[in-house]
Amino acid sequence: MTPLLELRHLRYAYPASGAAARPPALDDVSLAIPPGARLALLGANGAGKSTVLWHLNGTLHPTSGDILLGGKPVRHSRAELTELRRHVALVTQEPDDQLFAGTVRQDVSFGPLNLGLSEFEAAERVDAVLAALDLTAFADLPPHQLSHGQRKRVALAGALAMRPELLALDEPTAGLDPRGIEALHRQLDTLHAQGLAIVLTTHDIDFAHRWASEVVVMDAGRIAARGPAAEIFAEAALLHRAGLRQPYTIHLRDAAVAPP
Amino acid sequence: MLRSVDSCACANRWRAHSEAVALFCCGLMLCALLVPPWPGAALVLLTAALAATAGAQVPARAYGRALLLPLGFLATSAIGLCFSLNWTDGWHFTYSAAGAATAWRVALRALGALSVTLLFAFTVPLPQWLTLLRRLHTPEALLDLILLTYRTIFLIDDGLTAILRAQRNRLGYVNSRRALHSTGLAAGALFIRSLNQAQRLERGLAARNYAGRLTVLLPPSATRARHRALALAVPALVAVASFSPLP
Numbered sequence: 001m002t003p004l005l006e007l008r009h010l011r012y013a014y015p016a017s018g019a020a021a022r023p024p025a026l027d028d029v030s031l032a033i034p035p036g037a038r039l040a041l042l043g044a045n046g047a048g049k050s051t052v053l054w055h056l057n058g059t060l061h062p063t064s065g066d067i068l069l070g071g072k073p074v075r076h077s078r079a080e081l082t083e084l085r086r087h088v089a090l091v092t093q094e095p096d097d098q099l100f101a102g103t104v105r106q107d108v109s110f111g112p113l114n115l116g117l118s119e120f121e122a123a124e125r126v127d128a129v130l131a132a133l134d135l136t137a138f139a140d141l142p143p144h145q146l147s148h149g150q151r152k153r154v155a156l157a158g159a160l161a162m163r164p165e166l167l168a169l170d171e172p173t174a175g176l177d178p179r180g181i182e183a184l185h186r187q188l189d190t191l192h193a194q195g196l197a198i199v200l201t202t203h204d205i206d207f208a209h210r211w212a213s214e215v216v217v218m219d220a221g222r223i224a225a226r227g228p229a230a231e232i233f234a235e236a237a238l239l240h241r242a243g244l245r246q247p248y249t250i251h252l253r254d255a256a257v258a259p260p
Numbered sequence: 261m262l263r264s265v266d267s268c269a270c271a272n273r274w275r276a277h278s279e280a281v282a283l284f285c286c287g288l289m290l291c292a293l294l295v296p297p298w299p300g301a302a303l304v305l306l307t308a309a310l311a312a313t314a315g316a317q318v319p320a321r322a323y324g325r326a327l328l329l330p331l332g333f334l335a336t337s338a339i340g341l342c343f344s345l346n347w348t349d350g351w352h353f354t355y356s357a358a359g360a361a362t363a364w365r366v367a368l369r370a371l372g373a374l375s376v377t378l379l380f381a382f383t384v385p386l387p388q389w390l391t392l393l394r395r396l397h398t399p400e401a402l403l404d405l406i407l408l409t410y411r412t413i414f415l416i417d418d419g420l421t422a423i424l425r426a427q428r429n430r431l432g433y434v435n436s437r438r439a440l441h442s443t444g445l446a447a448g449a450l451f452i453r454s455l456n457q458a459q460r461l462e463r464g465l466a467a468r469n470y471a472g473r474l475t476v477l478l479p480p481s482a483t484r485a486r487h488r489a490l491a492l493a494v495p496a497l498v499a500v501a502s503f504s505p506l507p
Contacts, residue, residue, distance in 0.1 A: 059467045082469055090467040096457070098464035100411050102387040106476035113476065114469035123477055140479070141270055142386070144414035158468065 002071045003032035004166055004197055005056060005088060010065035012051055025051040026062070027221040033166060037197040040208040040229070043218035044243030049170075049201035050093070052218070056168045056199065057088040086115060089159035093171040095151035099143040104135060104154050107143065111162040122161075129161045133187065149180045160191070167191065169200040173207050185211055209233055209247035217242050261329070262417065264322045269385040272316040276479070278388035280487035284311070285380045287495025291502065292372030297365045300502030301372035307498055308375035316383045326378050334370050338363040386410045391478045404474040412454075419453045420446070 012026040026048050033039060033056075041049040054060040055067060058074060058081045067074045069087060074080050089111070092098045101107035105126055112122040130136045133153050143151055152172070159167060172188075173181050181204070188211060192198055202208050208215065208229070215232040217225040219242040225232055232238070236246050274281050292304045313320045341363035346352040384392075390403055423446045427433065432442035465474075 054463075054467075057467055059463055078471070082471070085467065085469045092460075092464050092467070094460070096415055097460040098468070100408060100461060100465065100474065101476050102385070102390065102407060102410060103479070106387055106478070109477035110470075110475065111468045114471060119477060126477065140275075140385075140387075142266065142414070143411070144418070145267065145270065162468070 001034060003068070004035045004037070004070065006030075006032045006066075006068040006071075007052070007055060008066040008068065010052075010055060010062045010067075012055065012060060012062050014051075023221070024063070025221050026055075029065075029221070029223055031216065031223065031226075033197060033199060035165065035197055036192070036195060037166075037199060038192055038211070038213040039197075039199045039216060040212035040214070041199065041201045041216050041218060042203075042205070042208060042242070042244055043201075043224075046220075047218040047242070048221040049218055051221075053090065053168045053170050053199070053201055056166070057090045058084045059090065086162070087164055088166045088168060089162045089164035090168045091152075091155050091159045091170065091172065093174055095143070095148070095155040098155045098158065099151060102142055103140050104143065104146070104157075105130070105139040107154060108157045108161050111158055115162060125161045125163070129157045132190075133157050133160070148175050149177070152176065152180075156187070164196070166197045166199065169198065171202055172200055173202055173204045181207060205233075205245060206247045206249070209249065217244070219243070261326055262413070265326065265381050266385075266414075268318045268322055268382045272318050272383050274316040274383045275385050275388065276482035277487055278384045278392055279481045279483035280491040281316075281380065281383050282392055283488060284491035284494065285376050287492060288376045288379075288498065289373060291495055291498050292369055292376060295499055295502035297368040297372075300498070301368035303498050303501055304372035305368075305375045307494065308372070308379045311494075312379045312382055316379075318382045323378060323382060326382070327374065330374055331371070334367055334374070338367040341366065387479050388481070391481060394478060400473065407474055407476075412458075415457055416450065416454055419457070420450055423449050423453075 008030050010026050010029040011024055013024045014022050016022050029048070029052060031052065041052060043049050051060065055062060058067065058076060061076050067084070069084055074084050099107050101110060108126045108129060109122050112125045113119070117125070127136075130139055133156060135150070135153055135157055138146060138150060138154070143154060146154065152175070156169075156172075172184055176184060185207070188198055188200075212229045215225075215227065215229045216223055217232060217238065224242050225235070225238055233247055233250060239246055269275065288304050288308055292301050295301070309323065312318045312323050342355060342360045344354055344356040344359055346354065386407075390407065393403060393406070427442045427446060431438070432445075433439040
């Protein structure tokens with residue numbers, strides 16, 4: 001089956017800020033994302049998780065390597081980037097990096113209108129997404145009057161209103177309380193059931209263990225391992241090397257079966 | 261005060277009637293500037309304050325506090341007009357009756373105009389401003405700039421609050437010397453933070469297919485003919501009353 005999106009031998013280095021050149025943020029990263037994926041990118045700080053995510057919809061341009069959408073290489077022309085972003089929507093870790101408009105409704109309408117939809121069609125999409133994410137009551141409020149969790153949901157709504165096939169979420173659980181994380185889990189389940197492929201980065205190992213069907217472990221800009229979540233989370237040494245840990249449920253299970 | 265004005269603008273009873281409010285405010289502003297200041301401007305002040313607090317249900321305390329700050333500047337200027345300085349025969353600082361009369365007229369007009377400006381600010385949320393401005397054929401680039409400025413003001417305010425709180429927690433304002441130093445550091449940090457925020461926002465918008473225009477849905481106006489009629493009738497009544505002899 002042709003992957004929905006594929007990264008091939010991607011390299012990327014952030015521009016040097018001083019005399020010394022920075023080490024590459026991504027070093028020969030190849031990753032195929034099939035339709036309906038439920039993939040978590042894990043790694044320590046600076047491992048390159050977010051940099052991978054920013055490449056998925058062409059926001060960052062790789063130093064070398066290819067991005068393939070439906071098997072076709074994406075050149076970074078405006079038309080091809082527009083086409084890529086029609087299929088891949090990105091939600092930033094910090095909602096204020098994404099929200100700019102005067103009200104929630106206006107902000108969510110930005111993506112659909114950029115896709116060339118009429119105001120009527122865009123309004124229909126906006127109302128549907130706001131209702132699905134329980135944001136209708138906040139529709140006419142400016143983003144700065146909302147809590148952090150509510151702003152994160154607005155940022156998600158802005159991406160979903162573009163009706164992508166692949167949703168990329170950068171640290172979606174960061175700053176959320178347990179109830180917010182549970183609500184996010186349910187929303188992602190619903191979206192996945194509707195056929196959306198989802199890729200996310202997170203430091204919340206327990207959330208990734210419960211949610212992901214597949215896991216990619218990144219370490220120093222390279223992919224250290226990729227596989228089914230159950231297999232990856234069983235590899236304590238691998239996770240330790242990448243600056244991670246096993247989920248608490250596995251710790252508890254091991255403790256329960258260990259001989260006294 | 262910034263957040264108080266913004267919250268009231270988003271929550272007041274007239275928030276969906278920006279067109280009628282704009283007409284009403286234009287009418288009252290013309291009255292404040294053109295009719296005799298007494299009793300015209302005073303009537304404008306009374307009408308605007310009543311409209312804000314009783315009509316739009318803006319909290320009287322918030323409206324009053326917003327009036328206080330410019331009132332301080334106004335009082336300072338008015339007092340200045342009441343006195344004259346003469347140096348032809350040595351330095352003389354004397355009370356001037358003509359100056360006091362001018363100060364009274366200017367202060368009344370300014371107060372009337374100020375109350376109308378605040379009525380508009382407290383009752384029309386920014387998205388409705390944009391709808392009005394677009395209807396007036398304002399260039400789209402200017403509308404984008406207004407939208408971004410509005411959002412950025414609050415982001416910068418959040419950043420400044422966080423920086424000042426962090427400095428106060430570490431005794432950054434313990435004496436005037438440290439306060440001066442901390443203020444300089446805060447200004448520098450805020451500048452860098454704002455630049456970084458702008459870069460991140462640019463990248464966030466690019467991820468959403470930004471192509472040079474911040475196209476968003478603008479809210480429809482709920483203003484009907486009867487609202488427009490009322491918005492024009494009240495300032496007309498104020499104007500008529502201003503030219504009527506006082507009992």
